[in-house]
Amino acid sequence: MNAPALSTRGLDKSFGSLVVASGIEFALPQGARYALVGPNGAGKTTLINLMTGMLQPDAGRIFLGDEEITSLRPEERVKRGLVRTFQINSLFPRLSALESVTLAVCERQGHGGAIWRSLPAYREAVDEAYAILLSLRLGNDCYRPTRELAYGQQRLLEIALALATRPRVLLLDEPAAGVPIEGSAELFDAISGLAEHISVLFIEHDMDIVFRFASRIIVMVGGSVLVDGTPEEIAADPRVREVYLGKKRHG
Amino acid sequence: MTPAEPHLYLQAQIRWHRLEIAFWVATLLPFLLFKSYLVLASQIAITGLFALSLDLILGYAGIVSLGHAAFFGLGSYAAGIVSKHGWGEPLTGLVIAAAVAGLVGYAASFVIARFRHLALIMITLGMGLLLHEAANSASWLTGGADGLQGVRMWPLFGYFKFDLYGVTAYTYSLAVLFLIFLAARRLIHSPFGLSLRGIRENPVRMPAIGAPSRAHIRKVYTISAAIAGVAGALLAQTTQTVSLEVLSFQRSADVLVILILGGAGRLYGGILGAVIYMVARDQLSGFNPQYWYFWIGIMLIVVVMFLPNGILGGLARFGASSRAKAA
Numbered sequence: 318m319n320a321p322a323l324s325t326r327g328l329d330k331s332f333g334s335l336v337v338a339s340g341i342e343f344a345l346p347q348g349a350r351y352a353l354v355g356p357n358g359a360g361k362t363t364l365i366n367l368m369t370g371m372l373q374p375d376a377g378r379i380f381l382g383d384e385e386i387t388s389l390r391p392e393e394r395v396k397r398g399l400v401r402t403f404q405i406n407s408l409f410p411r412l413s414a415l416e417s418v419t420l421a422v423c424e425r426q427g428h429g430g431a432i433w434r435s436l437p438a439y440r441e442a443v444d445e446a447y448a449i450l451l452s453l454r455l456g457n458d459c460y461r462p463t464r465e466l467a468y469g470q471q472r473l474l475e476i477a478l479a480l481a482t483r484p485r486v487l488l489l490d491e492p493a494a495g496v497p498i499e500g501s502a503e504l505f506d507a508i509s510g511l512a513e514h515i516s517v518l519f520i521e522h523d524m525d526i527v528f529r530f531a532s533r534i535i536v537m538v539g540g541s542v543l544v545d546g547t548p549e550e551i552a553a554d555p556r557v558r559e560v561y562l563g564k565k566r567h568g
Numbered sequence: 569m570t571p572a573e574p575h576l577y578l579q580a581q582i583r584w585h586r587l588e589i590a591f592w593v594a595t596l597l598p599f600l601l602f603k604s605y606l607v608l609a610s611q612i613a614i615t616g617l618f619a620l621s622l623d624l625i626l627g628y629a630g631i632v633s634l635g636h637a638a639f640f641g642l643g644s645y646a647a648g649i650v651s652k653h654g655w656g657e658p659l660t661g662l663v664i665a666a667a668v669a670g671l672v673g674y675a676a677s678f679v680i681a682r683f684r685h686l687a688l689i690m691i692t693l694g695m696g697l698l699l700h701e702a703a704n705s706a707s708w709l710t711g712g713a714d715g716l717q718g719v720r721m722w723p724l725f726g727y728f729k730f731d732l733y734g735v736t737a738y739t740y741s742l743a744v745l746f747l748i749f750l751a752a753r754r755l756i757h758s759p760f761g762l763s764l765r766g767i768r769e770n771p772v773r774m775p776a777i778g779a780p781s782r783a784h785i786r787k788v789y790t791i792s793a794a795i796a797g798v799a800g801a802l803l804a805q806t807t808q809t810v811s812l813e814v815l816s817f818q819r820s821a822d823v824l825v826i827l828i829l830g831g832a833g834r835l836y837g838g839i840l841g842a843v844i845y846m847v848a849r850d851q852l853s854g855f856n857p858q859y860w861y862f863w864i865g866i867m868l869i870v871v872v873m874f875l876p877n878g879i880l881g882g883l884a885r886f887g888a889s890s891r892a893k894a895a
Contacts, residue, residue, distance in 0.1 A: 369776070371776075390775070391775040391776060392774075392775040392776075392778050392779060392780055392781075395775070395776065395777065395778030396778050400776070400777075400778075401776060403773075403776075407770060407772060407773045407776070408769075408770065408773065409765070409766055409769035409770050409773065410769055410770075411765075411769055412762075412765060412766065412769055415574055415577065415578075416762060416765075417766075419578075419762065420759075420762050420763060420766050420777070420779075421777040421778070421779075423759040423762065423763070424763065424777055424778050424779040425777075425778055428759040429759055429760065429763045429779055429780070429784065430759075430760050430763070430783065430784065430787060431758055431759045431760055432754070432755050432758050432760045432761075433754060433758060434758060434759075435582050435754070435757045435758060436578055436582070436757060436758060436759055436761075436762060437575055437578040437579050437582065439759060440575065442759075443574050443575060443578060444574075446574070447573075447574040459574070460577050478773075478777055479777075481777070482777055482778050
């Protein structure tokens with residue numbers, strides 16, 4: 318068996334006296350579909366920020382495959398295939414969807430600094446961007462400025478941007494946040510349709526979706542991993558019921 | 569729904585518009601209609617080029633600068649000093665000015681790329697003031713507050729003398745403006761131009777799609793500084809003098825006002841802004857020499873309140889809505 322696609326050893330992070338990550342040991346196997354759950358403030362997004370380099374850990378190490386990436390800058394991690402999406406849309410409001418995705422493709426291919434040839438001259442990049450948009454059913458609206466797209470389409474564009482970087486590991490921070498229930502199942506269908514060699518970790522609050530799409534579930538509480546296991550194990554675990562499921566049901 | 573569609577859409581964006589061609593034809597009108605204003609026209613072309621250089625960083629990459637005169641001034645002094653010391657050939661003077669301003673711009677870009685917003689305003693302002701005082705105190709080189717005397721330009725291509733009426737000056741400035749405009753237009757329609765707009769639209773997302781934003785910023789800042797240097801050199805060469813004013817805060821502020829008036833991020837905004845601003849200054853200072861900034865102030869407030877994307881942005885919106893009505 319190969320090394321896990323993404324793993325961490327003893328990851329610590331605190332802001333002053335607030336501990337947001339403590340001793341996190343985590344491993345995402347190649348091609349896995351894992352869910353990361355936990356109450357608000359459990360440190361789920363912080364973990365993604367640490368792994369993608371948007372935050373620096375106080376201690377611990379991060380590995381992408383066999384390679385240690387702990388001190389790499391965010392864009393260098395992306396170049397190596399570790400890519401994230403954002404819980405709150407982080408898009409390019411006045412670029413069209415096609416321009417946005419073409420931008421990401423061009424940067425991946427190393428054309429981002431090319432000055433002399435016009436954008437349409439990069440035919441393959443444009444074709445690839447358009448194909449990604451078509452696959453997420455954004456083909457018809459890809460010429461409109463991003464800020465004019467419907468909210469659900471913007472969520473899909475978040476994923477389209479990530480796909481344009483050709484990720485090996487994809488970290489999805491609440492991909493369906495703010496999308497109505499029926500839309501979110503559709504969105505997760507798109508996610509589960511991703512190529513098998515892409516390893517996926519997603520944060521999601523809707524437990525039905527988590528149980529449907531995740532092969533394994535990691536439960537975080539107060540900055541550390543409480544338990545991880547198969548959906549059946551998690552559903553049966555009394556500690557999880559207490560801190561997360563139980564609370565939610567009574568609340 | 570054909571695969572060619574996205575290409576047609578992108579091709580349409582870079583196509584020359586009829587209005588663009590009309591605009592450049594109109595820049596020739598001063599030769600026919602306003603012969604006594606060719607000196608002013610030349611200054612407008614130079615200021616338009618300066619504003620274009622600011623547009624590349626501010627309008628496209630979203631990098632604010634309140635000290636862009638630093639590079640204009642560097643170009644002016646470089647061209648002036650070279651000429652004073654016996655080399656009055658204009659075109660090589662431009663190249664030297666671009667190199668000097670570009671080199672300093674490149675060095676500064678390592679600081680610039682690390683900051684945004686208010687910090688950037690303060691840093692660029694500080695660099696502008698610093699250079700202004702340096703030029704003031706180095707009077708052995710720059711002539712200090714008296715200005716640089718003894719700038720003598722050779723005829724352009726060894727033939728066209730810089731005349732009092734500004735025929736050569738305007739031809740020369742306009743030609744340089746046009747050529748650099750063509751290059752800038754190419755740049756903004758390239759993948760690099762798209763990356764710059766990405767930085768402007770969302771600097772946080774850029775690293776998350778693997779883009780080296782800082783390297784992009786360093787590159788565009790260097791290019792912008794070199795173009796500002798060329799603009800400064802044109803002023804030195806066509807007026808055959810350099811005063812400390814080329815490095816002044818006033819010049820940095822003016823070019824920002826000009827770009828915002830005309831419309832940032834539109835390539836033509838700076839040129840249009842320069843035409844309006846400088847013609848207004850010429851006319852207003854005629855009947856109200858002391859208080860003409862009063863009118864500029866009103867103009868600026870009105871434009872920013874009612875046309876947040878500048879005059880050009882307002883025109884584009886008006887054009888779009890009248891087309892929609894006609895359809």
